[in-house]
Amino acid sequence: MRVQKWLISKNSVNFLLKSKYVTILGSRLSSSDASKNVITAIYVDSEGNPSSEDPFDKQSKLSDQVKGSVKSFLKEKRVQIKPGTSKVLSWPSDVMPYKSISLAAVSKDNLNDPLVDLKREQIRLAYSSSIRTLSTMKETEVVVDSVGGQQQGEMGAVSEGCHLAAYNFDMYKAAKYKKPVMNLELLDESCAGRGDWMEGFVLADCQNMARTLTEMPSNLLTPEKFVEEVVNLFEQQKGDSEVELEIKIREEAWLREQQMNALLAVAQGSSQKPYLLELHLTHPKADKGVQPLVLVGKGVTFDSGGISIKPSKLMDVMRGDMGGAACVAATALGALRLNVCGRVVCLMGLVENMPSGDSFKPGDVIFSRSGHSIQVDNTDAEGRLVLADLLDYSEVWQPSAVVDVATLTLAVEVALGAAFTGVFTTTNKLFDLLRKSGSSTGDQVWRLPLSPLFTRQVSNSPLADLNNSPGLRGGGACTAAAFLSHFVKCPSWAHLDIGGVFENKNEVQYLSKGMSGRPTRTLIQFCRNYFSP
Template sequence: MLKMTSRNVTAFFYFSQEGEAWQKGVSYAEGQNLARYLMEAPANYMTPTRFAQIFEEKLEKLGGNVKVFTRSKQWIEEQQMGAFLSVAKGSDEPPVLLEIHYTGSPDPKDPPLVFVGKGVTFDSGGISIKPSSGMDAMRADMGGAATVSSAILTAATLKLPINLIGLAPLCENMPSGGANKPGDVVKAKNGKTIQVDNTDAEGRLLLADALCYAHNFNARAIVNAATLTGAMDVALGSAATGVFTNSSWLWTHLQEASAVTGDRVWRMPLFEHYSKQVTDSALADLNNVGKYSRSGGACTAAAFLKEFVTVPHWAHLDIAGVMSNKDEVPYLRKGMAGRPTRTLIEFVDRLSKDRNPT
């Protein structure tokens, strides 16, 4: 029998902690790999319905503190999510709003952190159709939904002491006879009207309604993620996720989480300068593209989303630049990257330990 000396006890705790850290790292990696799998899957297999089914199957194994709701087209219509529905109507695939609830806090009434993820399972651009070259990569335009849902699954697996809600509006953006036309006007859940001048700026329409719905949950904070703009890729490339936020508290946690994982974030501006460019519409309250088209495209997209947010702690993560990996990240093969899933998980872990969001 091993004699328990102070040195043995120290070694035991050291290796125990090392083992826990290793397992935590494995869980983080599995979360990112799930997001990569979802993003890489062909769009004819990874439909909105199938995406939701995958998380239903995985989350139901975790027990009673996780609930999953697959909201149907009828429910979306009842919620008056006209902006979301306007994108979905161009496709034969029915839209789904995936809603995940994880109650990990000792107090189930603690305000939750709410994640919202853009879930366009294929983006042709709609009537404002994209160039054919590279369009196949738009099977990963549901990267926001993939990363936030995978992060919640991982947090639940690790039993992190925090309440989380995930919302993923899922649909395809296709150019059928029923699709949005440039110049159409649609109404969002909060009653604001939107002039759709570019049907390829569809992700913000989904997010607008999902962000409105997120306000129903007395959120501690709302964080959305989306492969939203090519302009974000132009601005930062794959070096970092662009973060637009009204909260220095949220930014600090996101930045510190990214320093731990190495999957970096970079703060971007939310100036009123950009808001004026999306509120200058001839036919509606808002325009879904900025007044000066491609100029500051990532910033005007964020300004558009801000019009649907009233909470003091909100962050928008534009992950278009980190969607895929060429050869920049050595531990990832070429293909869809699943970023920034690990940073989101670490961020959740940090928030579970911070009880004072000020």
């Protein structure tokens, strides 16, 4: 076992520090205002007609002259901008002090929805629309005007929309094919919403970290490289936080001592060594009477399916089968940067699932850390084996709650599409906190059933205590959750199946196509709500 420090070779590259946007703090950019592009909110009705009184936010820092010019133009041209979209306006430099003004359209009416904060979500959409348009125009200097005249915390949504949309993954492309880095700054650094802006930046930046990890090809992000990248990043961040951080890297010998045979079975077909990465976060003011929250992440850095091999079509997407571990690492980073006042333990099991002469096989029986014997009927149902040992190990801390995150099934995508993360939980309290967190971030969750029916199905095995894949039609996500429940001793447990949300196929408009990093922002907010309900 290695603790605290990971020795990085001089030739190691920390990819995660190559940001695709820059948030400027303190001093203003040196370039003149004429080279900058301003994004400002404009309030419209449901048809996209600007408010007849003053369409600008009360907190806007644009000059009266600029506002007057824009209002006259909108009225004269009868411009309509649908809520959640944007329009870029340009004038000659002798008329307007900025290169362009992007109008991010937000509904002037109250928006009510019991599941999600629609106003904040509309703000994310509108500002991300502005960012995407400016990116297409190859603009790099962007100034963001203040909002907050209608509701507190709106600048956080502005920041999330901007920074999530400004992200792109092109680190392996030649310079001539890379998109230019976008510089984002506030029009008024002393505005009342600056704190919210920075909080939104942290939430988006952590999700973008998860996107980067999940997007990286598996030959460059093996289990060992995952550990190296994450530890390197945390070592550079931890000095800026009140939260105490301890890092433990568990290697194969330790895993064998712990009899984590289910996790090791998945790894045995690959030449890449398995790891368990532990992150322990403790705030000095944390309530010592509250046991830690344990987050568990599935980290299969590539899933070929093993002997039960997957079809070749879209198999490359399985580089993202460590999306659960990426989200847990990013959530830990968010808890560190936002000084979450509690104790959090993060466990990430890191393996590859490959076919070879050493692979585990259909029909094998594995003895897990918990003592349960498991009949393997499908080596492509490997994630639940990795999680089984980790969930059993989590009991070492006698946690107040356990939450696992995994790209576990495609069945959850069939049930929920990309709209929701599927949640299976033993307590209403955990789900209520997750639902509240998803409402705030716009990245929502939906509860699915834990039922004795599914528990009986995974217990129906001729060779062992449990079957990792009963092979029954229907309820695939439910049987996977029922399997995991056998390894959980903590009465407060939630399983998040992110199989339908880890990749974005343009369903979420403020995320580019590719790995999504979802539901990182919701998990960070959940940690905050858990310790400060």
